[in-house]
Amino acid sequence: MYAYNDQSLINKLREHQVHLTQNRIAVFKLLTESKTALSVCTIMNQSESILDRISVYRALKYFLQKGLVEIVPNNKGNSRYIIASSNNVNAKSRDEKCAYFICSTCQHTEIILEPVNIKIELLTKNHINKCSLILEGICGNCK
Numbered sequence: 001m002y003a004y005n006d007q008s009l010i011n012k013l014r015e016h017q018v019h020l021t022q023n024r025i026a027v028f029k030l031l032t033e034s035k036t037a038l039s040v041c042t043i044m045n046q047s048e049s050i051l052d053r054i055s056v057y058r059a060l061k062y063f064l065q066k067g068l069v070e071i072v073p074n075n076k077g078n079s080r081y082i083i084a085s086s087n088n089v090n091a092k093s094r095d096e097k098c099a100y101f102i103c104s105t106c107q108h109t110e111i112i113l114e115p116v117n118i119k120i121e122l123l124t125k126n127h128i129n130k131c132s133l134i135l136e137g138i139c140g141n142c143k
């Protein structure tokens, strides 16, 4: 039925009431295996299936709506996507204060699961709904 035999992946998608298509499975498989954030280009280049840009965008948009994927903010205009940690107990607090580590050498990206405590009220008098922190540095592999 599907080119992929990864039943646990398919089960996870089914748990989230994902309507399965070849493209969605292909994109989700890449993101799951990558353990870092991927750009649309990287997904297109690394996929075993032939995926065009529109298909990748559509799949990612769908996963974003389902809460399965997060966009990693960056200031370079090249959004990257990572598997959401929404199954984690910290998901609620992460929605409010979300931190990412990005390696400035290899672009390795991870979501920091521990709640990040910043006294935002000390920084600004404005009301903050959402806070995304990007911590840049050198990852273990690049040291």
Ligand SMILES: [Zn+2]
Pocket: 103, 104, 105, 106, 107, 108, 138, 139, 140, 141, 142
């Ligand atoms: Zn690195």
